[in-house]
Amino acid sequence: MKITIKDIAKEAGVSVATVSNVLNGTGRVSEETAKRIRRIIxxxxxxxxxxxxxLKNKNTQLISVIVPYLKKGDFEENPFFWQLVSGVEMGTKDQAFNVMLTRVDRDDDLSFVKRHNVDGLIVVGINADSALYQNILDLKIPTVFMDSYIEQPGIYQVHNDDLLGGYLGTKHLLSQGHDRIVLVMGRLADRGVEYQRLLGYKKALAEAGLAYDTHLVMENGGSMLGGYHAAQRITVLPEKATAAFVLSDIGAMGLIKGLNEMGKKVPEDISVVGYDDIFYTEYMIPSLTTIRQDIFKKGMMAAGLLLAQINGEPVPEQSIFLPVELKVRASTAKRLEKGCE
Amino acid sequence: MKITIKDIAKEAGVSVATVSNVLNGTGRVSEETAKRIRRIIxxxxxxxxxxxxxLKNKNTQLISVIVPYLKKGDFEENPFFWQLVSGVEMGTKDQAFNVMLTRVDRDDDLSFVKRHNVDGLIVVGINADSALYQNILDLKIPTVFMDSYIEQPGIYQVHNDDLLGGYLGTKHLLSQGHDRIVLVMGRLADRGVEYQRLLGYKKALAEAGLAYDTHLVMENGGSMLGGYHAAQRITVLPEKATAAFVLSDIGAMGLIKGLNEMGKKVPEDISVVGYDDIFYTEYMIPSLTTIRQDIFKKGMMAAGLLLAQINGEPVPEQSIFLPVELKVRASTAKRLEKGCE
DNA sequence: GCAAGATGATTAAACGATTAAGCAAGGTGG
DNA sequence: CCACCTTGCTTAATCGTTTAATCATCTTGC
Known part of the structure; x- marks a missing residue:
């Protein structure tokens, strides 16, 4: 049977109010009594x-991380989320907050937030145009969005500089002499992380005086399988491409696998750049050139931002941008003359 | 301001007790009143x-998954855990339970369990000889241990048949003509999953009439970096080995990378078998032969077992063993004559 | 026509804390 | 010497829900 404040009070020969006061450092309690109570506790x-x-204070020291399902009932394999959630958990540790992990589908209900009186929410990868987004806002509790690029004011957000990421990846390939660069992404949209990266891609092309060719942009390549299938599409391109920029590392892994099976060598025949720098990119064969974002840190930052909000601390920045970095590894190489046209 | 049972009661013109009764289906409420209340709700x-x-019922519909840190402050990169936690989350979904994710270090305190009145615990990969294990038992709440091989009676456990896994992996390599098979593992112990797999390894060797050679057993190879370092150790072995069985897929990935850098081809020069069948094994180059365990399902089973316990349902099996399966892919091949001695 | 049982509701205590308000005893100033 | 302030504690209400106990009506059987 769990021991309660009453038990402590009885043993110390004081009222529960006194125990509560030493617990919270409020009220006037003599040092002597306080010491005795602390010893008993x-x-x-x-x-x-x-x-x-x-129940009394309206806070639970519980926050919830909301991660979307990829498909109904299907779990998102991307280790990206694990790193992120680990970061969030780490970021709450020293403040005695705990993390509830919830995977929700587009149309799932969020009643668990009310039921558990969750203090705050960290939401990953929700589009601002989804019904889920509105449902989350309607909860009216402290929330931090990650990787959402929401334009509404007053929303707390954490992202990386995705435009720069798209730019750096493309620039790198351009600098190696590639001028037909396939862009493999999940879904072509007019907002969100992938859109930002696409803007970066376009910017780099424009700077190099190259035209943006929609034939080179391939959708449904966000997953490992999607990347795998993109390999075929690349090889049947009317005009040969010598490089691909895949907007997720797992997609890049799939693509490289697919290219391999079709007898194309990476990077000799085709260079590949990934995105995210998940934990195993260095160990891939070939090791993957990619855009690094510190996912773990991003999780920690989001947690920090959320807890500050919850604790009512002044939070100046409403939108945090973390840097990205190009990690050049073995999956990209100078374009070989033999490879062109 | 949150709407409470009082608001509902007032609007329906009844007492809160009546609302509570329709909420819980207990007590006698006329169908008419119940309908009205439900409508208002x-x-x-x-x-x-x-x-x-x-507070009243002593249950919170909250369970906690406890995952160990690899090192203090360092996050466990193995996607294994993500799949597992996803499985657990999935397994609680239809029962309106939520999952708290907690990463604990050996000496971390578990007070969050008491603080949040967590209903039950799912504990992953804790050794029965650790202090943490005793601390968990001392909490005296429903608990399911995964991959712990605890011999104490009355403990609910879920594992895969790790001895069989060790056996199958070794047998596969033996059947391909390999007779010097390196075993790369995390820590050599006399209990736990790795010990079981070691037993399977030994059993297969014994059946083949081969001696167990401790020189072939390498520790600290559980992580990707550990596997990477094992590559060197393998190549300097006094008597050449032509195969390695790594007891984790990430270790196997590291090993293959290491071998690659030392100019050794997999599987031509050396065959590699992994363990777990994490989500990307099929996409590795070469694709990884491994022992498949259904990690997601394991998580779901653990959740089911825990919730049954919490709900006081009769739970016959206290120890669930899930099957494993050998997945033969491209990282293993027949031993080539040129390769021996 | 009346005691007894059903039916459908209400009252009030309890769960484990917090916190405003109250109170007793000792100290201080005019 | 008395009013008043401190100090250190207690009392009691409250948070949102459940549940045992109680109560008022209405049926029913005899």
Missing amino acids: EERNYVPSTLARG | EERNYVPSTLARG
């Missing part, structure tokens, strides 16, 4: 219940 | 607070 290994506390 | 979008409910 220690001895009895008493931990106040957040349930009872939360 | 629907309209007002009322969700009862688990906080208040839990």
